Amino acid sequence: NAGVTQTPKFQVLKTGQSMTLQCAQDMNHEYMSWYRQDPGMGLRLIHYSVGAGITDQGEVPNGYNVSRSTTEDFPLRLLSAAPSQTSVYFCASSKTFQRGGLPEQFFGPGTRLTVL
Amino acid sequence: AQSVSQHNHHVILSEAASLELGCNYSYGGTVNLFWYVQYPGQHLQLLLKYFSGDPLVKGIKGFEAEFIKSKFSFNLRKPSVQWSDTAEYFCAVNAKTTDSWGKLQFGAGTQVVVTP
Numbered sequence: 001n002a003g004v005t006q007t008p009k010f011q012v013l014k015t016g017q018s019m020t021l022q023c024a025q026d027m028n029h030e031y032m033s034w035y036r037q038d039p040g041m042g043l044r045l046i047h048y049s050v051g052a053g054i055t056d057q058g059e060v061p062n063g064y065n066v067s068r069s070t071t072e073d074f075p076l077r078l079l080s081a082a083p084s085q086t087s088v089y090f091c092a093s094s095k096t097f098q099r100g101g102l103p104e105q106f107f108g109p110g111t112r113l114t115v116l
Numbered sequence: 117a118q119s120v121s122q123h124n125h126h127v128i129l130s131e132a133a134s135l136e137l138g139c140n141y142s143y144g145g146t147v148n149l150f151w152y153v154q155y156p157g158q159h160l161q162l163l164l165k166y167f168s169g170d171p172l173v174k175g176i177k178g179f180e181a182e183f184i185k186s187k188f189s190f191n192l193r194k195p196s197v198q199w200s201d202t203a204e205y206f207c208a209v210n211a212k213t214t215d216s217w218g219k220l221q222f223g224a225g226t227q228v229v230v231t232p
Contacts, residue, residue: 033220042122045221101148102217104150105150105160105220107159107161
């Protein structure tokens with residue numbers, strides 16, 4: 001299994017440009033999520049999905065869109081990049097919420113994004 | 117607002133020293149607790165987790181954590197660190213509200229540097 005994969009690893013954008021960060025998993029996980037990691041702030045949830053066709057907002061959704069057309073893929077779209085979106089982005093996946101809560105998350109290697 | 121607090125943002129210690137990282141959360145109900153580790157240049161991976169049962173949980177690489185419900189704490193410990201333990205450590209909490217589980221919330225992280 002490849003686990004959770006993310007592309008690209010690095011990206012530099014100019015303010016106002018748009019782009020899509022790709023995330024894919026081959027573990028048949030229902031739950032997928034996107035986080036951004038900023039120094040001193042830990043990981044903050046951007047959007048998440050509990051299955052194909054179902055997405056919801058996290059803690060910091062503004063400026064980002066997601067869709068989930070398949071179980072495997074969960075792309076994150078930046079509509080009009082801003083310098084405040086400079087960050088490291090992690091995708092994660094797991095089995096979905098169970099009676100006992102959310103299980104262990106499996107993380108991708110991250111995408112380091114710089115917006116000039 | 118619900119929160120996860122990690123007391124130390126940066127810890128420097130020598131090899132063979134003992135390590136204890138603090139984690140407190142503000143949720144009053146049922147919680148699942150996690151410690152994740154991010155080694156330099158790598159993605160996050162699970163160190164250990166607590167769902168229920170024995171409040172002292174053991175994880176990989178000699179780490180352990182103790183859940184103290186009365187103190188809303190889940191501190192991470194290792195009796196003798198190695199240079200290879202240099203990493204950033206994140207505490208995470210998944211809390212159950214009245215009738216459903218919420219999102220996974222991360223602390224700000226603690227950067228641990230182990231010197232030879």
